[in-house]
Amino acid sequence: MAARGCGGVWRRARQRSAGGPGPGPAPSPRGQRAVACNSRGGAVPAGKSGLAPWIPVVGLEIHAQISSNSKLFSGSQVQFAAPPNSLVSFFDASLPGTLPVLNRRCVEAAVMTGLALNCSINKKSLFDRKHYFYADLPAGYQITQQRVPIAVNGSLSYSLCTDNKMSQMVTKTVRIKQIQLEQDSGKSLHDDTRSQTLVDLNRAGVGLMEVVMEPDMCCGEEAAAAVRELQLILQTLGSSQAVMAEGQLRVDANVSVHHPGEPYGVRTEVKNINSIRFLAKAVDYEIQRQIEELENGGKILNETRAFDSKLGCTVPMRDKEAKQDYRFMPEPNLPPLILYDAKSLPANMNHQQVINIDWIHKRLPDLPSVKREKLVEQYGILPEHSFTLLNEDGLAEFFESVVKQTQMKPKKVIGWILNDLLSYLKQHSLTVEESPVSSFLLADLLNLLERNKISSTAAKLVLAELWKGEGKTPLEIVKEQKLELLQDQKELEQICQAVIDGQENEVIMMVPG
Amino acid sequence: QKVSVEVLDHLEHLALVDFRNSEGVERLQKAIQFADQLHEINTDGVEPMDSVLEDRWCLYLREDDVTEGNCTKELLENAREKVEEYFVAPPGNIPLPKLEERETFLQGS
Numbered sequence: 001m002a003a004r005g006c007g008g009v010w011r012r013a014r015q016r017s018a019g020g021p022g023p024g025p026a027p028s029p030r031g032q033r034a035v036a037c038n039s040r041g042g043a044v045p046a047g048k049s050g051l052a053p054w055i056p057v058v059g060l061e062i063h064a065q066i067s068s069n070s071k072l073f074s075g076s077q078v079q080f081a082a083p084p085n086s087l088v089s090f091f092d093a094s095l096p097g098t099l100p101v102l103n104r105r106c107v108e109a110a111v112m113t114g115l116a117l118n119c120s121i122n123k124k125s126l127f128d129r130k131h132y133f134y135a136d137l138p139a140g141y142q143i144t145q146q147r148v149p150i151a152v153n154g155s156l157s158y159s160l161c162t163d164n165k166m167s168q169m170v171t172k173t174v175r176i177k178q179i180q181l182e183q184d185s186g187k188s189l190h191d192d193t194r195s196q197t198l199v200d201l202n203r204a205g206v207g208l209m210e211v212v213m214e215p216d217m218c219c220g221e222e223a224a225a226a227v228r229e230l231q232l233i234l235q236t237l238g239s240s241q242a243v244m245a246e247g248q249l250r251v252d253a254n255v256s257v258h259h260p261g262e263p264y265g266v267r268t269e270v271k272n273i274n275s276i277r278f279l280a281k282a283v284d285y286e287i288q289r290q291i292e293e294l295e296n297g298g299k300i301l302n303e304t305r306a307f308d309s310k311l312g313c314t315v316p317m318r319d320k321e322a323k324q325d326y327r328f329m330p331e332p333n334l335p336p337l338i339l340y341d342a343k344s345l346p347a348n349m350n351h352q353q354v355i356n357i358d359w360i361h362k363r364l365p366d367l368p369s370v371k372r373e374k375l376v377e378q379y380g381i382l383p384e385h386s387f388t389l390l391n392e393d394g395l396a397e398f399f400e401s402v403v404k405q406t407q408m409k410p411k412k413v414i415g416w417i418l419n420d421l422l423s424y425l426k427q428h429s430l431t432v433e434e435s436p437v438s439s440f441l442l443a444d445l446l447n448l449l450e451r452n453k454i455s456s457t458a459a460k461l462v463l464a465e466l467w468k469g470e471g472k473t474p475l476e477i478v479k480e481q482k483l484e485l486l487q488d489q490k491e492l493e494q495i496c497q498a499v500i501d502g503q504e505n506e507v508i509m510m511v512p513g
Numbered sequence: 514q515k516v517s518v519e520v521l522d523h524l525e526h527l528a529l530v531d532f533r534n535s536e537g538v539e540r541l542q543k544a545i546q547f548a549d550q551l552h553e554i555n556t557d558g559v560e561p562m563d564s565v566l567e568d569r570w571c572l573y574l575r576e577d578d579v580t581e582g583n584c585t586k587e588l589l590e591n592a593r594e595k596v597e598e599y600f601v602a603p604p605g606n607i608p609l610p611k612l613e614e615r616e617t618f619l620q621g622s
Contacts (some may be wrong), residue, residue, distance in 0.1 A: 068577050075580035084598040085588055089581035093588050105577035126563075133529070135602035190604065198599035201588075325527055335563055335570040353574055 052259045056287040057267070058223050059215030062230065063208045064240040065184065065248040066109045072183055072207035073100030073143065080246050084200040092205040094138035099333050104355070106207040107150070107337065109239035110181050111360050113209055114151025116233050116367055117176045121357050123339045125150045127181075127331040132324060135199050136186035144210075146328045149180035150337065156213070157369060158229035159387060160221060169384055174226050175214040184208050203247075209240065215254065215264075219287065220280030227251055228276055232368040232390060244275055251279055255286040257294065265290070265300060270314050272306040282307035286314050371396070379403065379410035388418055394432035395422065398439050405443035408450040416446060420463055436469030445474040458483040516542055521619055522612045529609065534618050 068078055076089040091098035114121050126148045129141040154176035162168040186204035188197045211230065217223050231249060234240040242249040256267035270286050273279045285307075290300050305314040340346065342358040366374070368390050375386040375396065389396040399417045403410045421442065425435060445466065449459045458478070465477045478484055521532060521541075532538050564570040585598055594601035612620060 070577055070579050070581075075575070075578065076582035077579040083585065085585045085600070086598075087582045088584070088588055090584075090588075091581075093591075095591075101575045102572055103577055104574040107574065131527075133606060135600075188602075189599070192604070195604050196596075197602040197604055198596055199602050200599055325523070327527065330563070335566075335572045337572050352576070353571070355574070 054257045054287075054291050055260055056218050056290075057215045057256050057258070057264060058217040058219065058283055058287075059254040059267075060211075060213040060217070060223060060227065061252045061254070062211040062213070062227065063184075063250040063252075064113075064211065064230075064234055064242055066106050066207035066209060067238060067240050067248075068103060068105045068109065068207055070103060071205040072103055072106050072181065074205055075101075076205070078206050079202070082202055084198075085202065087202040088204065092138075092201055094140075100143060100331070102334065102337070103207060104352070106181060107339075107355055108360060109207070109237075110150045110179060110209050111339065111355065111357055112237045112364060113211070113234065113239045114154065114179050115357070115361050115364060116237055117151070117154035117156055117179070117211070117230075119151035119154030119176060119179060121151050121339060122148055123341070123344070123357075124148065125181075125337045125339075127334040127337070128328050129331050130326045130328055132326060134185070134188075135197055136188045136201070136204065138186070138201065138204065142183050142185065143331050143334070144182035145180035147330070149178045150339075151179040152177070154179070156226060156230060156233075158222075158225045159383075160225050161384070169387065172217075172222060172225075174216045174222075177212040177214050179212075180210050182208050182210055215256075220283035223251075223253060223283050224276045224280040227279060228391070229368065231276075236365055236368055236371075253279065253283050253286070255283060255290065256300070257287060257290045265294075266302050268300065268302065268314075269304045270307055271304060271317065272308075274309065278307060278309050281309075281312055282314060285312060289314065379414070381410060381414045385414050385418060388422070392422065392425075392432060398432050398435075401439035402443045402446065405440060406446045406450065408446045413446060416442065420460070424467055437463070437466045441466055441474065448474055448478065452485060454478055454483050454485055458485070516545065518612075518619055525617070525619070526609050531617075532619065 065078075066072070070076060071078055071089075071092065074089040074091040076092055077087045079087060089098075091100065111121055125145055127143055128146040130144050130146065131141040133140055155173050156176055157171055157173045159169045159171050162170050184203050184206040186199055186201040188199055190197050213226065217226060227249075231242045231244075234242040234249075240248055244250075251273050253270045253273065254267045255270060256265040258265040268286060268290070270282050273282050286305070293300060304317045306317045307314050339355050339357055341356060345356060346354065372383065372386040372390055375381060375389060376383055381389075386396075389399055395417065398421075399410075399414065402417065403413055406413065421435065421437065424430075424437075425432065430436075442463075445459060445462055448454050448462075449456060454462070461481065461483060462474050462477045465472070465481070466474065472480075516538070521538060524530060525532065532541065589595050589598065589600070592600050609615065
């Protein structure tokens with residue numbers, strides 16, 4: 001059972017015992033891990049009788065792989081699937097004598113993202129080394145931006161539906177603490193049978209933007225909605241393709257719980273979350289686990305846990321020592337990164353060496369929130385509709401294409417897109433791109449309906465036929481299945497009379513076409 | 514001011530160095546003493562220096578072109594063990610055993 005909106009306060013349901021605060025909804029069955037907070041701060045799944053309510057606190061650390069041809073500090077290629085260790089330069093392999101050289105495109109991607117998230121862009125940012133030993137980190141340190149990152153103090157607005165019908169949307173905001181540029185590590189493949197790890201450095205050195213979100217969220221659904229919106233923004237900007245399945249977007253959640261008025265509780269870090277859906281599950285499970293642990297008199301350890309998607313729970317991670325000391329130090333091979341704006345543009349510098357924040361700002365595309373508003377304004381559809389249109393890859397374009405090709409009003413077209421087209425695609429796990437019904441065919445069908453050539457019931461039948469993708473046009477199907485609405489009054493009367501004559505004892509209702 | 518055994522043990526874990534004997538520890542303490550001289554200078558309100566070149570040390574920005582890579586064979590020549598073009602490493606980090614469990618002169622201190 002998914003939450004719809006978060007009041008931020010979880011309260012244990014009271015069992016029948018003396019005293020205690022007011023009633024809440026009935027306790028949910030034991031063992032249920034889903035969040036059950038609602039916008040009025042209702043009850044949480046039952047356990048032992050609890051007293052004070054719990055406030056869950058969720059912060060996110062998101063790593064987005066930068067969409068670029070080459071890596072952050074070297075000229076080797078960035079590509080998802082390639083023969084092992086074929087996209088690795090001497091620098092990526094940390095061979096002695098190699099030095100980092102910063103990729104301009106990666107800086108631009110980070111600036112774009114910072115601007116889109118309302119951040120202040122630091123005109124001077126610094127690079128540091130973060131030290132730890134692991135087989136997929138050949139240098140023994142990662143180059144990152146710990147002291148002064150490229151962007152700070154931004155915000156991200158996202159929407160949540162407050163009920164299951166998507167009729168009430170509420171807007172929430174999460175603060176962005178910072179965005180920093182850093183290197184990705186290589187990939188480790190664990191071979192437990194032979195007790196060894198195989199290392200592929202193709203990913204080592206790929207540029208990442210780490211987006212740090214303040215702990216302003218309170219449940220799995222908020223975290224999922226925020227990440228989804230960030231994903232859409234990154235994809236719109238083109239700074240990252242942000243496909244979680246390909247590791248281009250990785251999310252770690254920091255979760256803690258505390259009583260109102262008390263200081264924040266000990267937090268745990270949850271890793272190994274591979275989809276937005278699992279993010280919501282992992283966060284909710286961890287909140288629930290911490291509440292139960294504390295209510296049973298236990299303590300929360302400041303540890304790193306992994307989400308097990310098969311079991312739907314978090315488990316302590318092996319190989320993670322209790323307290324890591326990264327011994328940050330300035331990266332001695334890189335001077336500060338200086339960015340300019342229209343005012344501070346240097347006169348005599350090579351253009352290729354100058355990054356102008358204002359120039360980038362001017363060229364930012366419409367962000368999803370702006371696109372949604374424009375759809376609502378232009379077509380008179382509801383905000384919830386435009387939310388769904390943008391949430392599905394290619395759906396907004398499909399909708400606009402149909403509207404262009406039909407006389408039917410957009411407000412009516414949207415119903416066919418969201419109810420009929422989208423549900424069919426979902427049922428068959430197809431993307432909009434894979435739809436057997438093109439925008440042209442759908443527009444053609446809607447035109448027949450709009451011109452009263454067929455009824456809407458008939459239109460649904462035609463659509464069902466069109467899904468088969470047999471190449472027939474709507475008109476052909478209508479003729480084949482004799483679905484035309486009869487316009488001739490005399491013909492209608494004859495048919496009615498014949499039916500009535502044949503069924504004298506029955507009452508038949510005929511709706512004229 | 515002596516560096517405690519806990520700190521020395523912590524350093525050995527973090528950096529995988531081996532102080533080996535009292536001479537090694539003495540060298541470390543002298544190095545710290547030497548660096549501590551920096552505290553004698555009042556640096557209030559002074560920005561840390563990145564380089565003596567100051568703002569003449571410009572960060573060079575490279576164009577986003579693919580110019581390297583494709584040298585799997587050469588890279589793997591350095592590998593002690595390899596499996597089908599993968600480097601082979603132990604199954605995970607092998608942490609240094611705890612102070613009580615390893616043979617180090619630090620135990621005696």
